[in-house]
Amino acid sequence: xxxLSAPRLDDFSPDDRAMLERLAARMGLTAEGLLGLxxxxxxxxxxxxxxxxxxxxxxxxxxxxxxPPLAKEAMHVAVSVTNHCEY
Numbered sequence: 795x796x797x798l799s800a801p802r803l804d805d806f807s808p809d810d811r812a813m814l815e816r817l818a819a820r821m822g823l824t825a826e827g828l829l830g831l832x833x834x835x836x837x838x839x840x841x842x843x844x845x846x847x848x849x850x851x852x853x854x855x856x857x858x859x860x861x862p863p864l865a866k867e868a869m870h871v872a873v874s875v876t877n878h879c880e881y
Contacts, residue, residue, distance in 0.1 A: 800835055800861060801835070801838055801839055802829070802831070803825055803826060803829060806841065810842075811825065813841045813842065813844075813845055814828060814829070814838060814841050814844075816845075817844065817845055817848055818839075820848070821848075855856040
């Protein structure tokens, strides 16, 4: 059982509330919806840390999504061969 109580939007300062609303908007949620999600609910006790953690995760996902040119070309060839394309 958790030792942290669930925060309410009224518990935050205006700056922290604005930060939570920006983060929720990036995730396609409302601030109340963000506070209702398990891990985000706990991390929202520290809004600045939550935003930094979200940015770090986003940058990590974007960096790992980059494929080398050779891998892209191999995928193109594989799809073309599967679809019986003739060049």
